[in-house]
Every structure is written in C-alpha cells, then in structure tokens.
Amino acid sequence: MGATLLGTSCVKDELFKTSHPAQGAVKITVDWSKRSSESRLPGEYTLRIIGQGEVNVTESATVYPSLFEPGKYELLAFNSPSGFEIKGNTATVLTLASGTMLPVPGYLFSGQQQLYVQKDDTLQVTVGMRQLVRQLTFVLKLEPGEENRLKKLEATLEGIIPSVNLLSGETEAVTGGRLNMIFEPTDPPTDDKGKIMYATTLRILGGMPFERQLLTVQMTLNDSYKDRVVTDLSDIMKNFAASREPLVLEADLGLPISLGVSGSINDWKPGLPEGNGEVSAE
Structure with a gap:
C-alpha cells in the first residue's frame, strides 16, 4: 500500500509547473536595441510592477x-540616470x-508592458526600452x-520639456524650461572651408508642445560690447522626437560690424561638426 501511495504522489507533483501552483511567475527581458549609437547602456535599471513593488536589476533578463x-498587471522598466529626479512615474531634469x-x-x-499572469505558469515578456533623451549640438x-x-559666446534655449511621464513618454510639465550654454572652440578648430567653429552640446527631452523654442545667442567682444541674436527653432524642434540619433544644427555667425549694427545668424541647418564642443553651465 505504501508503494502505491508514493507512486500516486509523484504523478500529482508532475502536474504542476511551479512550486506555488496557485500563483504565477514573470520572467522579464529588456530590449535596448533602439537606443542611439552614442548612448551608453545603464549599469542598473528598475523593474516596477505597478502597485506591487519594484526591484533593481543589472542583467538584461531576470525573473x-x-x-x-x-x-x-502593468510593468514599468526605467533607469535612474544622473541629472534626473524620479518621483513615482515622473522623471524631471534637475x-x-x-x-x-x-x-x-x-x-x-x-x-511599459501589460502582464497577464496565469496560475502555475511563468509568463515570459520582452520590454522594448525607449530612449527619452536626445543629444543636440549647435555649431x-x-x-x-x-x-x-570674440571674447565669449553664450546662449539660452527656452521652451524645453523639463519632465516626462515614464509610462507614456509624454511631457508632464505645464510650462517649458530654460537652459544656458557656453560655446567653446571645436577640435579641430575649422571646417573644410576654413571657417572657425564654436560648438555646444545638450541632452534634452524635446520641445515643449504649444511653446516656441527660442535660441538667444549673446556675443561679447573683446572691447566688452555685447550683442544678442534670437532665433526661433520651433519648426526644427517640432519633430525632435522622431529620431533619437544625435542632431547637429549649424549656422554662420556674423559679429557686429559697429555700434548699432547688430550681428547675425544665418538659417540653422543640419550638419556634422568636425569637432566636439565642451559644454559649460552657469
């Protein structure tokens, strides 16, 4: 009789796929294949089951x-890079x-991924990670x-998204933010036509909807004379999120000729800088 009962128990155990047959497990794989070519994979990221808790992981696949x-259930995967504050499902630039x-x-x-968990089974899902920040260089x-x-070349860019919803990827801000930049000489210092190049590089979430993206460039000459040129980049920025590859915008800069004669910036156009300008923030 003992042998008979033991055999029956083994058959019963084999009917279950997990150690807790009334519940289910989830195996999650994150896909980073759509990130831009110059970006770096985060060393750690967070998996959050909305309302159920979260865990920090380092591997691309984890149970x-x-x-x-x-x-x-709803799954949210995200990283916590430097320069951002993350509260709940909102990430805000510092x-x-x-x-x-x-x-x-x-x-x-x-x-983000919807999960449909079944009892006594392991759900396997792949989450595609979207890059929310894009590199922007002005030359x-x-x-x-x-x-x-020229003594100094500075700029201000306004109408920029300051915060984003990690679930939807949409802006969570009511009004746009502003940032300051300093243009620096590039390396090498000239383009193929011998023009002297100055550049500054940013990383932004994009342009704020229903706001204009205004770039104000301030030139300070050696005699301390200052001049400003304002450019409206709204048309260029409206499709900023269509790609995550680095965007380079270049233009010719004309310094003020004399007192009362303002400097100028020709139309911005896509280009490839032959050097990388360093960014300095005030």
Missing part, C-alpha cells in the same frame, strides 16, 4: 522575485542654482580672423 495572483535646467543630463530610458561658424574679436 521577478515575487509571485503573483492570476490577473492583469534645476541649477540659476533656476535653469541642467544642460547635459544622463540618458533616460523607459519601457556656429565665423570667417577666419573674426575669432580674434
């Missing part, structure tokens, strides 16, 4: 440490003492010799 009652946004935060990624070009008149 969530908790089991779940059968039902529908603000400097000047009140402007940090111009070069880290690369922010998030992914200004001077005629040879004009650089000798």
Whole structure:
C-alpha cells in the first residue's frame, strides 16, 4: 500500500509547473536595441510592477522575485540616470542654482508592458526600452580672423520639456524650461572651408508642445560690447522626437560690424561638426 501511495504522489507533483501552483511567475527581458549609437547602456535599471513593488536589476533578463495572483498587471522598466529626479512615474531634469535646467543630463530610458499572469505558469515578456533623451549640438561658424574679436559666446534655449511621464513618454510639465550654454572652440578648430567653429552640446527631452523654442545667442567682444541674436527653432524642434540619433544644427555667425549694427545668424541647418564642443553651465 505504501508503494502505491508514493507512486500516486509523484504523478500529482508532475502536474504542476511551479512550486506555488496557485500563483504565477514573470520572467522579464529588456530590449535596448533602439537606443542611439552614442548612448551608453545603464549599469542598473528598475523593474516596477505597478502597485506591487519594484526591484533593481543589472542583467538584461531576470525573473521577478515575487509571485503573483492570476490577473492583469502593468510593468514599468526605467533607469535612474544622473541629472534626473524620479518621483513615482515622473522623471524631471534637475534645476541649477540659476533656476535653469541642467544642460547635459544622463540618458533616460523607459519601457511599459501589460502582464497577464496565469496560475502555475511563468509568463515570459520582452520590454522594448525607449530612449527619452536626445543629444543636440549647435555649431556656429565665423570667417577666419573674426575669432580674434570674440571674447565669449553664450546662449539660452527656452521652451524645453523639463519632465516626462515614464509610462507614456509624454511631457508632464505645464510650462517649458530654460537652459544656458557656453560655446567653446571645436577640435579641430575649422571646417573644410576654413571657417572657425564654436560648438555646444545638450541632452534634452524635446520641445515643449504649444511653446516656441527660442535660441538667444549673446556675443561679447573683446572691447566688452555685447550683442544678442534670437532665433526661433520651433519648426526644427517640432519633430525632435522622431529620431533619437544625435542632431547637429549649424549656422554662420556674423559679429557686429559697429555700434548699432547688430550681428547675425544665418538659417540653422543640419550638419556634422568636425569637432566636439565642451559644454559649460552657469
């Protein structure tokens, strides 16, 4: 009789796929394949089952440490890069003492997935991670010799998204933010036509909907004379999120000729800088 009961128990155990047959497990794989070519994979990211808790992981595939009652759940995967504050499902670019946004935060990624957990089974899902930050470089070009008149080249960009919802990828801000930049000489210092190049590089979430993206460039000459040129980049920025590859915008810069004669910036156009300008923030 003992042998008979033992055999029956073995057959019963084999009917279950997990150690807790009334619940289900979830194995999650994150897909980073759509990130931009220059971005770096985060060393750690967070998996959050909405309303059920979260866990920080380092591997691309992991079994969530908790089991779940059968039902529908929502998964959020995201990283916590430098330069961002994350509260709940909202990521916000940090603000400097000047009140402007940090111009070069880290690369922010998030992914969302609906989970349908069944009892006594392991659900396997792949979450595609979307890159929420894009690199933007401005390049200004001077005629040879004009650089000798220039002391400092600064700029302000306004109408920029300061915060984003990690689930939807949409802005959570009511009004746009502003950031400051300083243009620096590139390396090499000239383009293929011998023009002197100055550049500054940002990482931003995009342009704020229903606001204009205004770039104000301030030129300070060696004699301390200052001049400003304002450019409306709204048309260029409206499709900013269509790609996550780095965007480069370049234009020719004309310094003021004399007192009362303002400098100028020709139309911005896509280009490839031949050097990388360093960014400095106030």
